[in-house]
Amino acid sequence: MEKALTILLPLLTLFSIRDQICSLLYSLTSYWLSGVQGSIGVNYGTVADNLPPPSQVARFLLDSTIINRVKLYDTNQEILQAFAHTGIAITVAVPNNLIPNLANLNFSQQWVKTNIVPHIPATNIVRIVVGNEVLSTTDNSVVSSLVPAMQTLHAALIGEDLDRRIKVSTPHSLAILSSSSPPSSGTFKQGNVALVIKQLLGFLRATGSPFMINPYPFFGYSGNTLDYAMFRPNSGVLDEMTDRKYTNMLDAQLDATYSAMKQLGFGDLEIIIAETGWPSKGDPGQTGVDTESAQEFNAKLIKHVMSGIGTPLMPNKTFETYIFALFNENQKPGPISERNFGLFQPNMTPVYKVGILRHTEGSASPSYRNPVRGKPVRSPVPRTDGGKTWCIPKTGANEDVLQMNIDYVCGLGFDCQPIREGGRCFYPNSVRAHAAYAMNVYYQATGRHEYDCDFRQTGAITSSNPSYRRCKY
Template sequence: MEKDKLALFLLLALTLIQGVLGIGVNYGKLANDLPQPAQVAKFLSESTVINRVRLFDANPEILQAFAHTGIDITITVPSDEIPHLAKLNPAQQWVSTNVQRFIPATNIIRILVGNEVLATANKLLISNLVPAMQALHTALVAAPLDHRIKVSTPHSLGILSSSSPPSSGKFRQGYDTHVIKPLLNFLKATNAPFMVNPYPFYDCSTDTVDYALFRPNTGVLDDYTKLQYTNMWDAQLDAVYSAMEALGFEDVEIVIAETGWPSMGDLAQVSVDSQSAAEYNANLVRHVHSGIGTPLMPNRTFETYIFGLFNENLKPGPTCERNFGLFRPNMTPVYDIGILRNTAVADDHPKTLSLIMVVMSLNLAVKIFDMGLI
């Protein structure tokens, strides 16, 4: 009996370690100096602990490159295709062309319809968003692929009309009942996640940078719930949760489609350097996988995708937009957070993320074992 328990403990510990060490990244291609997809897929699968990749399209060369790697792939329907895919026949053709011919060799787990569509204020795109999601889901069911591939869409935090304090979180009036509620109904019915793109970087100032980077700080009290917030990430997620709860969908899973911190920027920006970027991303991954959750969502982990995989030299906008990458185009790390397998300890980051995650996983397994749950 004791041997059986020990075996179960070791299996649990291994499962937790494998799950926690997995990191999701956004693989953007707005650059003219990136390695070939085959090189990228080989590098990620053999040299890193990254096991989930989100694409901003359904590039066939990339999908082919990730075949037999075991990496989970999320693909995206470009926003301008949304109106066309609101009808079943085009949706079925899209699934056949961009999904069916690549599986099971490529592990496609999710289709995202557009990106931050509500932020575009484009009425044609917004009105067709949920119908396109429904048509794609119906096409997957008919394939039949519905059991393994989910359909969702990512949102910026601009969908909220109120977010401070977190308990006051509400969706923007008009969108709340006409778009977001039907969308949440669809997600709940298909067991798909509500996906958001929180970026503490864009909301921080010199006064709140410690709060944004998960550093020790005095925290912020939500006067309504009396809950204390020690980082901006928790506050942003709980504002989204409060908005979902107000519509009656607090049980829909939340997935972070993208978040990150740039390693270089313009002079006026706060803490834009490789040390801050490493600190944010390492603390982020440790926090979301710790099982601590947030004040309003305790004891939860969150599937999270860091933006981005590479620095992208053709992205428009301020300098920071071209410097969110974990890696340079030559596949060397911009900074070290323990993503590389068997990586040496970096001078500016004395604990690798992987070691921290292993210790946390073992500690969690011990707690579960001690509680008599195995």
């Protein structure tokens, strides 16, 4: 094992500069993708015996909601197949018990070939999370294997040329902090956490991957801090060390995490909210746990993380955020609240309304969320010309829509470097020319079906190669 890691670590170093550049380009693209559709996702748990088939779930999210990010807790093959050709960004997970095995390169390579490769590029898998809240467990074999598992998994992705498309991370609970109040005093725990965390942060930086945290104001509030947890008007909490005032608990939790990372020299890493939410039902007499409170928290959460305000220590930021959870899950153990975090009932009716359904809930017109497919196509429509085809904009297509096509494709993580300044397809520097390249990249990668070139009826399929000079399609 040590010999294998000795070989792998130089590989990570060689690829780190490239990965950081790609991560920067992706971040810059994502910055311009303003709106809820760019950063709000859901955790799709399946600990229930009454959930709809994955194909119905994928179609529902695609056609009826503004959600375009989904985080899974495994690599359920039926679910991954159901999300093929939707463009929805998928995060998959390795369960904690497989982490020691994953530290073996041969196991990681086979795991990637079995669980990931068959679904690429049709399913837009963008991230693999290794375990869940591993550093809060007491299983030393799992904790000590976490970073080696992430390293070997990344190496396996390199071997499949998927490392730029798919990043590797792991979500943490706030229990990894020994101090969080005031937020500027945030520090990581000693012991197992201290032994692993700096190595973990180094891996994330080298591979351009985010730090993922599960902040839950629900688990941190008491009777006299409910307003603070719920984003309601309150007197706030002053951090005397920074003279910054906190008006909600989520910001304090995020800044405590940031402070702990900065203390170790990693304040530059992106922070993603991997889980947060509020249950709509709790145990009898539990204060602030009802449908109205869940609706209020999640509606204000979405507005806050997408406002661009950021936090006192991380101003002018939006946060990629995954609400827990998509459905109420009737077989989850524990208190009543554990089975009632869902935004939707198993029949896909909303438990309450927070503004994520398209055309409904009193929300504004739907965002330009998935431009590729027009009318639903139930089965792939293969090419019939027997030769290669390309996707280009229709004559007279609206330039604003073409720009949104560019943003959509590049935001999914496809290689848009050729149409950036200095790239081989940057000239002619026009929206139409850049859209032609981006739309064709998507069309080629997803199988060259007719619906992959719809782009809200702005795309046209051609048998004439649009390549020119250095710009090869």
